[in-house]
Structures are given as structure tokens and as C-alpha cells.
Amino acid sequence: MNRIFSGVQPTGNLHLGNYLGAIRNWVALQNEYECIFCIVDLHALTLPQDPDELRASTREVTAAYIAAGIDPERCIIFNQSMVPAHAELAWLLACLTPLGWLNRMTQFKEKAGKQREMAGLGLYSYPVLMAADILVYKATHVPVGEDQKQHLELARDIAGAFNRRYDRDFFPLPEPQIFGAATRVMSLRDGTKKMSKSDSSDFSRINMTDDAQAITLKIRRAKTDPLPLPSTIADLERRPEADNLLGIYAALAGMSREVALTRFAGRNFSEFKEALSELSVEVLGRIGGEMRRLMADPGYIDAVLRRGVERARAIAEPVLREAQQISGLLRP
Ligand code: AMP
Ligand code: TRP
Secondary structure (H helix, E strand, O other), rough: OOEEEEEEEOOOOEEHHHHHHHHHHHHHHOOEEEEEEEOOOHOOOOOOOOHHHHHHHHHHHHHHHHHOOOOOOOOOEHHHHHOOHHHHHHHHHHHHHHHHHHHHOOOHHHHHHOOOHHHHHHHHHHHHHHHHHHHHOOOEEOOOOOHHHHHHHHHHHHHHHHHOOOOOOOOOOOOEEEOOOOOOOOOOOOOOOOOOHHHHHHHHHHHOOHHHHHHHHHHHHHOOOOOOOOHHHHHHHHHHHHHHHHHHOOOOOOOOHHHHHHOOOOOOOOHHHHHHHHHHHHHHHHHHHHHHHHHHHHHHHHHHHHHHHHHHHHHHHHHHHHHHHHHHHOOO
């Protein structure tokens, strides 16, 4: 049986990268798979958070899932911390994970920055918790943006380590699903940096809740070179900012980069940007409006999460119990 698991951290400023790299793809998958979508609040704590903002952001991400088209009846939507099996399995897996594997993680190096000695243990062991998130449901497929690829490879290695240690096929090796025309959305200010929640420049990212005016202004100011759009993908790929904006257009329109490029080859950026703004406002305007409507009713959001927690526990707890049993922990 196929089962999907994925998650987003509730750390504020959900942006177009989160939408195009992850959430939008999930909407298409819910028809084919059993889907579990998590708001990974324990992961958010790997960096300092304001407690009230973390709670608000947990509801906001929930609203974004639903507003983007994820059906809370068909899918399980819940916040990670309310299912203790994640953290419990993470310990069992941590004991099987060599430090050498964690030392390779590039995201830790980026997030820890220069003060490596001051980085928290949680930030370092984060990929083990991520592996537990997936494995505690025996999920087979994990749809994410390109930046999570390395963490997913580690999750597969950790699943393999458990299976080998106890000499059985207990955990399936989860497959990454990285698809769409914008698997790595870059900053609007710098085509070599990914669009991120933590970028200090507001003009670097389009937020899922931005209104039409903000979206249009940000796209108008987006960095570009002076040439018109080229006619081949190879030429486009030599121009990171142009490549990024075209990828965004293609993903929003649900078409390939190639098809999008034939539409705009030879056109000037002013014309292309106008079309991109119009499309972005159309898609995000609808989702942002729905998010605001949902967030005005926290009672509804909490009810969705409570129901999700119940359904998630019903799957995770038996898997954890079996993993504990296999590991030799006594259940007296
Ligand atoms: P995060 O914001 O780190 O919790 O990421 C949540 C999901 O969004 C993950 O699947 C990421 O891979 C995806 N994501 C985050 N930033 C980007 C980006 N700039 N481009 C594409 N996908 C992204
Ligand atoms: N690490 C992911 C991110 O920052 C979020 C995440 C946590 C996740 N656990 C997961 C994604 C399990 C997929 C599956 O984007």
C-alpha cells in the first residue's frame, strides 16, 4: 500500500516556494494515495521561536493546507507534537544513526552558521526526527521541495540501518517525490539563493498571504537581466533570475518550462512580468483570501487538528509499539 507523509515547519512567512515546491503537489496526490500532512512544530523549535507566534503559525500553516485544496476529511492533517510517537521513535533511530551521516547534512551547516559550537543538539539531530516522522507511519512516498532531498536520503539510510540491525524488512524505504516546474524557487533578489522564510528582505519572497498590490510590486522589483527571454531552455539556464521567474510561471500555470518558454521567447521582461503578476495574483489571491477566512475561525482549525491527531495516533502508536518490541524494550 502507498502512503504519503509530508510536512511544513510553522515558522511564519509561508511563501511561494513552500506552495510550488510542496503544498501544491500534495493537492494532486490526495486522490491517489492515503495522505498524512503534518505541521512540524517540534522541528520549528530547533531555532528560537516566540511561543505565541509558534501557536499562531501552526494554525496558519493548517489554514494554508486547507486553502490550497487539501481536504481535511480525506487527508490526515495534524501537528507533530501532539503525537508523541514521533519523538519516541526518533530516540530509537538516533541510537542507530552514525554521527558521520549527520555531519554530511548541508542544511545544518547553513543554519548553524559560523557559531557551530553554539548550535543546538536539536538542530543537529533534526534529520533523525524527520526520519521518525515518516517511518512511524511506514510512509512510502514523501513529496517535498528539492532542498529536502538530502534529508530524505538519510531517512532511507536510517530505515535500512534499523532493518539490518534487527534483520527484517520492517520499515519501507521512503521514496522522495520532487516534481513540478519549480522544485527549487529562488529569492527574487538573488537567483543563487533559495526563497526562504527567514530571508530578512521582504522583497526576496512572495508570501502566500500577500495581497495583489504586494505581489505586483515584488514581481516588478524582482531582479532580472536586460535581455529579452531566450528561446531555448539551455540559454535560459545560464540566467538564474530569468530561469527562476519562468519556472514560477510554469508551475503556477501547471505547464512545463518548455511550454511556458515558447509562450514568452523573445518577449521583454516588462511584458513577461505583467503576465506573471496577473497569474500570481489570480492563484495566490484566492488562496490567501481563503486562508484569512479560515484563520478568523480558530475553533474550526483546532477541530481539524484534533481530529487529525486522533487519526494519526491510531496509525503511529502500533508502529512504535512494534519497533519497541523489535528493539527489545520490555512491555511488562
Ligand atoms: P520549510 O519551509 O523548510 O518547512 O519547507 C516546507 C516544504 O517547502 C518542504 O517540502 C521544502 O522542500 C519546500 N520548500 C521550502 N522552500 C522552498 C523553495 N524555495 N523552493 C521549493 N520548495 C521549497
Ligand atoms: N524538514 C522539512 C523542511 O524543513 C519539514 C519536515 C519535517 C518534513 N519532517 C518531515 C518533510 C517529514 C517531509 C517529511 O522542509
